[in-house]
Amino acid sequence: xxxxxxxxxxxxxxxxxxxxxxxxxxxxxxxxxxxxxxxxxxxxxxxxxxxxxxxxxxxxxxxxxxxxxxxxxxxxxxxxxxxxxxxxxxxxxxxxxxxxxxxxxxxxxxxxxxxxxxxxxxxxxxxxxxxxxxxxxxxxxxxxxxxxxxxxxxxxxxxxxxxxxxxxxxxxxxxxxxxxxxxxxxxxxxxxxxxxxxxxxxxxxxxxxxxxxxxxxxxxxxxxxxxxxxxxxxxxxxxxxxxxxxxxxxxxxxxxx
Amino acid sequence: xxxxxxxxxxxxxxxxxxxxxxxxxxxxxxxxxxxxxxxxxxxxxxxxxxxxxxxxxxxxxxxxxxxxxxxxxxxxxxxxxxxxxxxxxxxxxxxxxxxxxxxxxxxxxxxxxxxxxxxxxxxxxxxxxxxxxxxxxxxxxxxxxxxxxxxxxxxxxxxxxxxxxxxxxxxxxxxxxxxxxxxxxxxxxxxxxxxxxxxxxxxxxxxxxxxxxxxxxxxxxxxxxxxxxxxxxxxxxxxxxxxxxxxxxxx
Numbered sequence: 001x002x003x004x005x006x007x008x009x010x011x012x013x014x015x016x017x018x019x020x021x022x023x024x025x026x027x028x029x030x031x032x033x034x035x036x037x038x039x040x041x042x043x044x045x046x047x048x049x050x051x052x053x054x055x056x057x058x059x060x061x062x063x064x065x066x067x068x069x070x071x072x073x074x075x076x077x078x079x080x081x082x083x084x085x086x087x088x089x090x091x092x093x094x095x096x097x098x099x100x101x102x103x104x105x106x107x108x109x110x111x112x113x114x115x116x117x118x119x120x121x122x123x124x125x126x127x128x129x130x131x132x133x134x135x136x137x138x139x140x141x142x143x144x145x146x147x148x149x150x151x152x153x154x155x156x157x158x159x160x161x162x163x164x165x166x167x168x169x170x171x172x173x174x175x176x177x178x179x180x181x182x183x184x185x186x187x188x189x190x191x192x193x194x195x196x197x198x199x200x201x202x203x204x205x206x207x208x209x210x211x212x213x214x215x216x217x218x219x220x221x222x223x224x225x226x227x228x229x230x231x232x233x234x235x236x237x238x239x240x241x242x243x244x245x246x247x248x249x250x251x252x253x254x255x256x257x
Numbered sequence: 258x259x260x261x262x263x264x265x266x267x268x269x270x271x272x273x274x275x276x277x278x279x280x281x282x283x284x285x286x287x288x289x290x291x292x293x294x295x296x297x298x299x300x301x302x303x304x305x306x307x308x309x310x311x312x313x314x315x316x317x318x319x320x321x322x323x324x325x326x327x328x329x330x331x332x333x334x335x336x337x338x339x340x341x342x343x344x345x346x347x348x349x350x351x352x353x354x355x356x357x358x359x360x361x362x363x364x365x366x367x368x369x370x371x372x373x374x375x376x377x378x379x380x381x382x383x384x385x386x387x388x389x390x391x392x393x394x395x396x397x398x399x400x401x402x403x404x405x406x407x408x409x410x411x412x413x414x415x416x417x418x419x420x421x422x423x424x425x426x427x428x429x430x431x432x433x434x435x436x437x438x439x440x441x442x443x444x445x446x447x448x449x450x451x452x453x454x455x456x457x458x459x460x461x462x463x464x465x466x467x468x469x470x471x472x473x474x475x476x477x478x479x480x481x482x483x484x485x486x487x488x489x490x491x492x493x494x495x496x497x498x499x500x501x502x503x504x505x506x507x508x
Binding site: 051054055078080083086088089090100131134147151 | 426
């Protein structure tokens with residue numbers, strides 16, 4: 001079970017000569033198996049929320065619970081996918097995908113089985129012995145997804161995972177993420193800058209305020225996951241609604257408004 | 258395979274150019290102190306097994322032990338310093354103060370303490386290599402992108418595992434570069450320390466030949482020392498190609 005409960009979460013970073021309030025008393029509940037997208041102005045603490053959920057940033061106050069446990073450190077079945085893919089250039093595709101299992105001391109035969117399955121699922125089986133430096137951006141992101149799959153993650157946290165990719169590769173990967181979610185039904189939290197991506201991959205879209213981040217609005221998006229949702233009027237309406245909400249939060253800057 | 262052939266052809270070409278330059282220089286200088294490549298190489302061949310190889314092996318042993326020792330001490334310390342601001346705050350001033358001091362000035366002290374055998378030479382070269390690798394390893398560990406560490410920590414890695422999966426491999430290419438650069442310094446210091454005091458080693462052989470006014474022998478020794486440097490450099494290059502394979506793959 002990977003229900004996520006964020007309660008009155010505040011995170012303050014102590015800088016060299018100033019304090020930065022990244023999040024201020026943020027509340028958010030995500031149901032088990034629910035895919036949500038988080039969107040907001042630049043620097044609104046989206047990544048901080050994700051890192052706190054992953055157990056990599058400690059709350060200044062408030063709490064994050066995943067399942068029935070308070071998050072105090074990295075959790076066994078939580079996978080985090082970062083914008084720069086978080087791949088290690090010195091490890092082959094296979095070893096990168098196996099890294100989480102290796103760290104968790106999963107026995108080698110079990111590891112090999114899970115990794116092979118995961119690489120096949122994302123279409124990288126024939127590149128098992130290549131290095132990340134030999135892969136295209138899209139393939140690297142597939143590898144990052146494979147690493148999460150190999151962990152048998154029930155909570156997938158993604159921090160702008162596709163923002164470095166070109167438009168076509170990006171759509172391709174969005175399709176892959178959706179397929180995998182439909183197949184596995186894991187809880188999924190996607191932080192993104194893209195309104196279309198948020199609507200495509202989030203059953204609810206959470207809009208955050210400028211820093212310190214709080215929840216400004218939550219847009220219900222029940223058609224998410226339907227076939228060809230991207231081509232329906234509902235999709236465009238949802239995008240337009242989000243654009244209005246984000247404009248109200250000043251997400252487009254003063255020049256654009 | 259193709260790369261190996263290209264490398265051999267490259268080396269052959271470079272050797273030909275160097276020999277030609279040497280020949281021209283020898284003809285211009287026209288002194289017994291600078292014999293041409295033909296007599297020098299002939300002497301090199303004649304003396305190879307009788308005198309040069311045993312001396313070169315002594316020298317090779319000294320320099321290899323020193324570099325291995327220096328690396329083994331410097332890499333772990335440098336990586337820890339690079340990753341731990343607290344330890345670094347204490348140790349960095351010490352390093353910055355001692356790094357620029359030319360360690361070679363301690364040779365007389367080492368000779369008094371350890372005699373004229375291998376020990377003072379090994380200590381001196383180890384000391385020099387240690388500092389070069391230490392500074393490099395520390396800088397390399399500091400330059401590791403936070404994203405790499407974060408992603409591995411998100412997988413549940415603790416401190417040791419972050420070192421094993423991220424810090425050590427990330428620093429390896431830089432360490433190898435520093436090692437290859439240190440080869441030159443190490444051999445130079447080896448020559449100096451062997452020629453100042455000692456009874457064996459290729460450095461001693463060169464200076465001994467010089468004092469005997471046996472210039473051809475001296476040049477045979479110089480060639481042997483040059484070959485020692487090239488062999489060490491190439492061995493490091495091969496080791497790096499094996500250990501850091503990911504740096505050699507194209508996009």
